[in-house]
Amino acid sequence: MCSRSLWIGSALAALALAGCNNVANQMVKMPPPAVTVAKPVQREVVHQLEFTGNTRATEAVDVRARVNGYLQKIGFEDGAEVQEGDLLFVIEPAPFEAALDAAKAALQKADATLALANADLARTEPLVQRGASTAQELDIKKADVATAKADVASAKAALTQAELNLSYTQVKSPITGRVSRHMVDIGNLVQAETTILTRVEAFAPIHAYFAISEADVVELMQNTTGSSAKDLEASPLKLYLGLTGEKGFPHEGKLDFAEVGIDPQSGTQMRRGIFLNEDRKLVPGMFVRFRLPVGNPAPGLLVPDRAIATDQRGEYVLVVDDKDTVQYRPVKLGMRVADMRVVKEGVGADDWIVVNGLQRARPGATVKPEREGELPEAKQLDAANDPAVPAAEAQLTTTARPKASATGGN
Known part of the structure; x- marks a missing residue:
């Protein structure tokens, strides 16, 4: 009991002492972040105009049959590189070979008829001079010769057409490029000038088209000599291209075409660049980004x-x-x-x-x-493949050109 009273007393003394030394709480100022x-x-920095557009083949041909017939042979692998004149398809040639033989025979017959008509005329002329034959008969012989000559010319034309038709059974590539897949299988009937057999596209170099606003057209006019084909050839403007997901604009080309005037409906002008595309990374139809340097660094x-x-x-x-x-x-x-x-x-x-x-x-x-x-x-700037920031060791050579009065066009 005595110890309990001593404990309570000690606690009360401690509380009293704490009350005497109580100090008001103060807010601690936070340090600046x-x-x-x-x-x-x-x-x-070189000022740039930025655009988006699409790539297109410099040449593209839908290969069609020029004669009717059944497809006999396919002479390429789908997607292969082909040269101009390479054999792509063979249409069954037998009917056309027979037609050619018939045309040759018809020409021989026409030649024989002409020879006979000339002989008859040669025999008739002296008879008329001696009065043994009439002038009417001479006129008939002369007409026979003229008709025979016309038959010979017609037979020669038919022979030429037969030779052409036979040559058309061998369908060859009209351009150098990459061939698409074959669209008709062997054994199927193809119709002349109707059936598309395949498609060949040339895209090395490749074109890239984009539209620019009227304001950008005016700015280009102030910094270039013009936009006609002659102007662009004399002073080509560098054009840089980048693909989606590609870092910067690593593909360098040049501006080579500008549409005449501005489309009043869209307020834009179509322009075109050309890129060597030696590595074939660019293919027709791709969405691409452009940078066109304008002025001096x-x-x-x-x-x-x-x-x-x-x-x-x-x-x-x-x-x-x-x-x-x-x-x-x-x-x-x-x-x-x-x-x-x-x-x-x-x-x-x-x-x-x-x-x-x-x-x-x-x-x-x-x-x-x-x-x-x-x-x-x-x-990372020097490795950015961006024409806007010239590398320290290789500055861009883009220079401002005198203001021109051209309205644009090719």
Whole structure:
């Protein structure tokens, strides 16, 4: 009982002592959030016009039969490369060989008839001179000769047609390119000028078509000498192409055709580029992206895509000033190069832009900036296969050309 009373007393004394030393709770100020900042990358940038379009074969032919008959032979493997003049199909030649023999016989008969008519005329002429035959008979003999000559000419024409028909039984490739699958099997009847046997397409080089807006047409006119075939041959414009999923624009070609005028319904002009396509990576019908350099390389600022945010007012970046305070900066963006964007307006070369930690940075708040040296995106620019950023060791040679008065066209 005594020990219990002693324990209670000790507890009350401890509470009293704690009450005497009680201090009011104070809020501990949170340290500023850490963010990573970096300066924009300064590089020479070539202004680009960007388009999308499709590839098409430079030549394409639907191979059709030119005579009626039954298909006897197929002379190629589906999808093979063929040369102009290679044998593709054989239509049964026997009926046409018989027709050719008949045409040859008809010509021989016509020649014999002509020889006889000439002999009769030769015998009749002296008889008429001696009065042993009439002039009417002489006229008949002359008409027989003329008719026989006409029969010979007709027989020769029939022979030529028979030779042509026999040659048409061998269907040959009209161009050099890649042949499609055979569309008719052996033994089937083919109809002249109706049945499509296969298709041959040439796509090395290959064409790529795209439409450009009226505003882009005007810009091109201000930087080129014209768009006629002669102008494009004299001063070809470089054109760069990239496939879906391909990094950058690794395929280089040139602009070789511009449609006459602008389509009033769509407000666009059709243009065409040509690419060597030696590796055959480009095939007809592919969706492709284009970049067309315009003007000279000029200094530009690039920032990583990850540093750009968007709100209802548009795109913006966050900049940390010399007092470590976050500033809101609306920006006007240009083209995308690799994982970076060209900034036309809104930031300067000496601004420190938030590249990591955007969620922790609020305009007007203080942050703890950690400055990053070289951005990883900057290291990838030279390997981006993008004509917008000339490589340090190989600058683009695109130059501005005098303004022309041409309205476009080929």
